Amino acid sequence: MLLTTFFILFTLSSTTPTKVTSHYSSSSSEPSPSQQSSPSFSEWRSARATYYAAIDPRDTVGGACGYGDLNKAGYGMATVGLSEALFERGQICGACFELRCVDDLKWCIPGTSIIVTATNFCAPNYAFTSEEGGHCNPPNKHFVLPIDAFEKIAIWKAGNMPLQYRRIKCRREGGVRFTVTGSGIFISVLISNVAGHGDIVAVKVKGSRTGWLSMGRNWGQNWHINALLQNQPLSFEVTSSDGKTVTAYNVAPKDWSFGQTFEGKQFDY
Missing domain, CATH: 2.40.40.10 (RlpA-like domain)
Known part of the structure; x- marks a missing residue:
């Protein structure tokens, strides 16, 4: 008899397709x-x-x-x-x-x-x-x-x-990906395609008119903040579970919009 195990699935709004190495x-x-x-x-x-x-x-x-x-x-x-x-x-x-x-x-x-x-x-x-x-x-x-x-x-x-x-260690093609969703001052960022340890423990975001702002984990690898960041390029600082940090400067241009995915610097592995 075919054994099928069911587990919880949470839905998420669609994101821009990306390529991630898995093998x-x-x-x-x-x-x-x-x-x-x-x-x-x-x-x-x-x-x-x-x-x-x-x-x-x-x-x-x-x-x-x-x-x-x-x-x-x-x-x-x-x-x-x-x-x-x-x-x-x-x-x-x-x-x-x-x-x-x-x-x-x-x-x-x-x-x-x-x-x-x-x-x-x-x-x-x-x-x-x-x-x-x-x-x-x-x-x-x-x-x-x-x-x-x-x-x-x-x-x-x-x-x-x-x-x-x-x-x-995770092997990935390309850089860390940042998918920005939300509305108004609510900013949610999905972090994906992460090499090295693969899991993220801290994220900061910076606009051209702000300092570094800490984001909170919403769920999974979705991170959020309440801040007015529109009409300014965005930089991200991402820390993995081994304590390593990469900083991706100005990965989102000044005219970024919700629903877009951007690619930044990758962790060494």
Whole structure:
């Protein structure tokens, strides 16, 4: 029987299509020197995974991280929803993981791994215990994959599958992207296509007539501020979870408008 796991999807207004690098790996290579310097990145840890079958194109739209249409955003099906024990209330959005199937010779595809980006949240289901159907209930570390990704490392009949995971550096094409939405003095900015650690912990914005203004996390990787910033070029200062900061000066021109996406400086990786 086809096992389908459902998880919360949040809708977001459409954004300008962008290209984001995401990929599958056919082998479990050793971490790079930069990854080896961080134990949390080089260490394989145990978890489990299920999948969902996208039967409708709208299933790729939404997500608790706010990226909108994942195909148009460039993430495609190399994405994952995380259980509460991993989701970190949305701060983990944009982070990259390498997953490999283990301990199941019947269902695992030997020598394979996949690389996915965290884009969604798998909500707990307290009608079941964490051992009996509540796959995403605390304290379970659980990944929910599109079936396309799941089948890169295991046969779909595996169902609720044991696996190993580790954080890895994200590789992206182009710069960090800033999608500006809102109305009037309410400014919301979606941060996407982030290389390196991938997840963002702080954002500041600066107009040509203001100093640096701290933005608050609205949800996922959507950041907001109440400020009158129209008719002035915008600069952004973005800090990732490893403490690194990049500053993108004047990425939005003076005549920017809501709904536009701009590209700035990228993190090293």
